[in-house]
Amino acid sequence: MKRYEVIIVGAGPSGLSAAIEAAKKGLKVVVFDENEKPGGQLFKQIHKFFGSKEHHAKIRGFKIGEELLQEADALGVEVILNATVVGLYSDKEVNVKIGDQIHHYKGDTVIIATGASENMVTFPGWTLPGVIGAGAAQTMMNLHGIQPGKKILMLGSGNVGLVVSFQLLQAGCEVVAIVDALPRVGGYGVHASKVARCGVPFYLSHTIKAVEGKDKVTGVVIHQIDERFMPIAGTEKHFDVDTVCMAVGLSPMSQLLKMAGCEMEDNPKRGGQVPIVNEYGETSVSGIYAAGDVSGIEEASSAMIEGKMAGVCVAEYLGYIEKEERDAELKIFEKDLDSLRQGMFAPKNRGKKIEKTDEGIDISTNLLEKGYVADDEIERFPGVTHKAGVHPVIECTQNIPCNPCQDACPKKCISTGDNITYLPFVKEDAECINCGMCVASCSGQAIFLVDEDCGDGTATVTLPYEFLPLPQEGDKGYGLSRKGEKVCEATVVSVKSVKAFDHTNLLTMRVPKEYAMKARFFKKAEV
Amino acid sequence: MNTVIDRSKDIGEFIPQPDDDMLICRCEEITKGEIRKAVHDGMWTLTEIRRYLRTGMGLCQGQTCSRLVKGIVARELGVSPAELEPATSRSPMRPVEMKVFGKEEA
Amino acid sequence: MERIAEHPILGAKEKGREVEFTFDGQRLKGFEDEPIAIALKANGVMIHRYTKKEHKPRGIFCAIGRCTDCVMVVDGKPNVRTCVTPLKEGMDIRTQDGVEAAEMKEGEGA
Structure with a gap:
C-alpha cells in the first residue's frame, strides 16, 4: 500500500485542474486514469471554447488539454494511465487495476473527477454495427483520424449533437439530418447555425422509427411525434445512411462515490445520480470531494473551475494553507463559475422555455425549430x-x-x-x-x-x-x-x-x- | 431517494406491448418485455431485477442499460425514476479478470 | 471507412509504422499502436462479434472501452476490447461468436 496526500480519479479537465491547484500548494498528488491517454474529453474538443479569458475562451479544447498536462507535469503531478480505479472505500482506500495487478493506495483526501457516460435511447436496430455514440464519432475522427461513416444521421440537437455534427462535416462526412424528439434545438443557436448554413436539415419533434440493415446500418426511418411523444402516422422519412450517431445526453459516472458511502441523490437537473456536495464539492464523507461532470453535467469550462476549487479545499483540509487563503481563492473561482452559469443555457434555466433575451428581444423561433435565424x-x-x-x-x-x-x-x-x-x-x-x-x-x-x-x-x-x-x-x-x-x-x-x-x-x-x-x-x- | 416501495401496491397485470422485444441490456441480451415481466414477478428494486435477469451484470457492468432499465421499472411501478434506489455499487467497478482480481500487490 | 488524410484543424495525423495483422485469417494492414478497431474500420470491417443468445452482429458502439460491444478474440484470448487495445505486428484477430472465436469458413486461414 502506498500513501498519497491527494488521490485524484480521472485526468480530464476537472481532475487535472484539481491536481494543479493542489500541487501548487505543495501537496503530493497522484492522478489515476483508466485511459491510455490523459485529458479526458478535451482532446476530442476541436472547437474554440466559449466564455471569457478566465475560462480559456476562444482556445480549442485540445489545446487547453495540452496546457493542463504541461502545467501538471511542471508541478510534479504524477499521472498514472491505464490505471482503472475499481474500488473506493470510506476510509479513502483506493483499489486500482494497473496491468495485471490490483494495487492498493491510501489517500489523505480523494477527489473523484470521473466525468460522465453517454445516455442512449432504444429503437429497432439500435444494436446494429453502425449505430454509435457521439463520443465514439469524436474519438474516431479527432483522436484516431478516421471517418466514423460516410453518411450520418445525428440524433440529438444538444451542444454535443451540434458540435459533433460540425466536426463530422470537418472530417469530410455528410450529415443527412439532425433529429431531436424535443420541439426545440437543445444546444446553442450559434452551434446550430453553423451546421445549418452548411445545408444540414433539422427535424425537431422527430425521432427514429427504425434503423435498417441486416449486418450493418444501411438506412434509417424517422417520424414526427406529437406533444405526448407519440408517432404521427404518415410522417415517415427515409434516409440512406451508413451511420447513426446518438447524442442524447450524459449521466454522471458516480458509482465510486456511492461505493464509498457518500450520500447521493437523483437530481435530473444535474443529469442523474450525483453525490450531495457543498458548494466546493465536498461530499458527505469527510475528505472525499467530487468535481466536474460527476457531480452534475455541465461544460468542460465549469469542470475546470470545480476542479480548482476541490484542489484548494484539500490543501486547506490537510493544513497546507490557512482558511483565509482558501477562502480568498475560492471567492475568485466562485465568481468565474458564477459568470459561466449565467444566460439562457444556465443549469438553473434547464427545461425552461425562454421567449425573450435579457434585452427584451424575441428569441428567433426559426432558430429553435430549424437551426437558423430567418432573414426577417x-x-x-x-x-x-x-x-x-x-x-x-x-x-x-x-x-x-x-x-x-x-x-x-x-x-x-x-x-x-x-x-x-x-x-x-x-x-x-x-x-x-x-x-x-x-x-x-x-x-x-x-x-x-x-x-x-x-x-x-x-x-x-x-x-x-x-x-x-x-x-x-x-x-x-x-x-x-x-x-x-x-x-x-x-x-x-x-x-x-x-x-x-x-x-x-x-x-x-x-x-x-x-x-x-x-x-x-x-x-x-x-x- | 431511499423511498420504501410499498409492496402492497397493486400494479396490475402484465400487459404485452408491441415493443416488448426491444433489446435493453446489450451484453446479456435482455428485452424490455423480460424486464417488465420481472417487475410483475415481484422484482421491484433494481438490485432484484439485476439478480433475477442479469441486466447490467454482463461485460459492460451496466454502463449503457442502467438508466434504461431504471426507466422501464419506474414506469411499470408508476413511480418516477428518481424514486428508485440504484443498484448497489461495489468493487470491481469495471470488469476485471479473476486472475487479476486475485493477484494483489505484495 | 476512410482515414482523414488532412484535417482542417488537426492537420495530418502522426501514425505509427505500418504493420500486418490477420483478421479471420485474412492479411490486413494497419498502423502500429492504433486501436485494433480503427485498423479494422479502415479495412471496412464492421462486424466484430455475434452475440451468444441471439447471434446478432455487433461492432463499435462507444469506442472508449466502456460498452464492450466491440470485443473480439485477439491472439486466442476472447473478450478483448478492440477499441482500446493497441494493434501490434502479426496479431491474430478473430470475429467472436458468443465467447469463442467464430469458426472460419472453408478456404480461410493464413
Whole structure:
C-alpha cells in the first residue's frame, strides 16, 4: 500500500485542474486514469471554447488539454494511465487495476473527477454495427483520424449533437439530418447555425422509427411525434445512411462515490445520480470531494473551475494553507463559475422555455425549430446593423456567457455591455479596419464582415471557414443562405489564414448586393 | 431517494406491448418485455431485477442499460425514476479478470 | 471507412509504422499502436462479434472501452476490447461468436 496526500480519479479537465491547484500548494498528488491517454474529453474538443479569458475562451479544447498536462507535469503531478480505479472505500482506500495487478493506495483526501457516460435511447436496430455514440464519432475522427461513416444521421440537437455534427462535416462526412424528439434545438443557436448554413436539415419533434440493415446500418426511418411523444402516422422519412450517431445526453459516472458511502441523490437537473456536495464539492464523507461532470453535467469550462476549487479545499483540509487563503481563492473561482452559469443555457434555466433575451428581444423561433435565424428575424438583434464600408455583422442572438469578440477588436468596435451574457453590439462611432480578428475569435462562428455596397452592384461577405479543401482566390461558386440553400452566385475574393486566427480561415466572397445580408456560406461550384 | 416501495401496491397485470422485444441490456441480451415481466414477478428494486435477469451484470457492468432499465421499472411501478434506489455499487467497478482480481500487490 | 488524410484543424495525423495483422485469417494492414478497431474500420470491417443468445452482429458502439460491444478474440484470448487495445505486428484477430472465436469458413486461414 502506498500513501498519497491527494488521490485524484480521472485526468480530464476537472481532475487535472484539481491536481494543479493542489500541487501548487505543495501537496503530493497522484492522478489515476483508466485511459491510455490523459485529458479526458478535451482532446476530442476541436472547437474554440466559449466564455471569457478566465475560462480559456476562444482556445480549442485540445489545446487547453495540452496546457493542463504541461502545467501538471511542471508541478510534479504524477499521472498514472491505464490505471482503472475499481474500488473506493470510506476510509479513502483506493483499489486500482494497473496491468495485471490490483494495487492498493491510501489517500489523505480523494477527489473523484470521473466525468460522465453517454445516455442512449432504444429503437429497432439500435444494436446494429453502425449505430454509435457521439463520443465514439469524436474519438474516431479527432483522436484516431478516421471517418466514423460516410453518411450520418445525428440524433440529438444538444451542444454535443451540434458540435459533433460540425466536426463530422470537418472530417469530410455528410450529415443527412439532425433529429431531436424535443420541439426545440437543445444546444446553442450559434452551434446550430453553423451546421445549418452548411445545408444540414433539422427535424425537431422527430425521432427514429427504425434503423435498417441486416449486418450493418444501411438506412434509417424517422417520424414526427406529437406533444405526448407519440408517432404521427404518415410522417415517415427515409434516409440512406451508413451511420447513426446518438447524442442524447450524459449521466454522471458516480458509482465510486456511492461505493464509498457518500450520500447521493437523483437530481435530473444535474443529469442523474450525483453525490450531495457543498458548494466546493465536498461530499458527505469527510475528505472525499467530487468535481466536474460527476457531480452534475455541465461544460468542460465549469469542470475546470470545480476542479480548482476541490484542489484548494484539500490543501486547506490537510493544513497546507490557512482558511483565509482558501477562502480568498475560492471567492475568485466562485465568481468565474458564477459568470459561466449565467444566460439562457444556465443549469438553473434547464427545461425552461425562454421567449425573450435579457434585452427584451424575441428569441428567433426559426432558430429553435430549424437551426437558423430567418432573414426577417435577424435584423432585430443588436449586433446586426448597417453602415457604409466594411463592418461587422454579429449574428449572436441568445444570451450565453461569452465575450472574446469584445477583446478581439483592436479598435474596440465591439462591446457586450456590462454583462458577459449580453448580446454583443457594434459601437456607433466604431472604425472597422477589416482585420477579421472578431470573425476568427467568435467561438460560435457568428460574426461576418460585410461591405453591403461596393459601388458596382456587389457586396462582399467575410465568413469563418474551417473546412478542406480550402477555396482559392477566384474560385466561383454559390452563396449559401443561413439555411444552407444556394441563393446566389459568389466568387472568392480572398482567403486569409494567419496564425492568430488559429485555423479559422477568413473567406471573403463577392455576391450581388441584394445578398449582402442573406449569403452566409460559400460552396464551390462542382466542375 | 431511499423511498420504501410499498409492496402492497397493486400494479396490475402484465400487459404485452408491441415493443416488448426491444433489446435493453446489450451484453446479456435482455428485452424490455423480460424486464417488465420481472417487475410483475415481484422484482421491484433494481438490485432484484439485476439478480433475477442479469441486466447490467454482463461485460459492460451496466454502463449503457442502467438508466434504461431504471426507466422501464419506474414506469411499470408508476413511480418516477428518481424514486428508485440504484443498484448497489461495489468493487470491481469495471470488469476485471479473476486472475487479476486475485493477484494483489505484495 | 476512410482515414482523414488532412484535417482542417488537426492537420495530418502522426501514425505509427505500418504493420500486418490477420483478421479471420485474412492479411490486413494497419498502423502500429492504433486501436485494433480503427485498423479494422479502415479495412471496412464492421462486424466484430455475434452475440451468444441471439447471434446478432455487433461492432463499435462507444469506442472508449466502456460498452464492450466491440470485443473480439485477439491472439486466442476472447473478450478483448478492440477499441482500446493497441494493434501490434502479426496479431491474430478473430470475429467472436458468443465467447469463442467464430469458426472460419472453408478456404480461410493464413
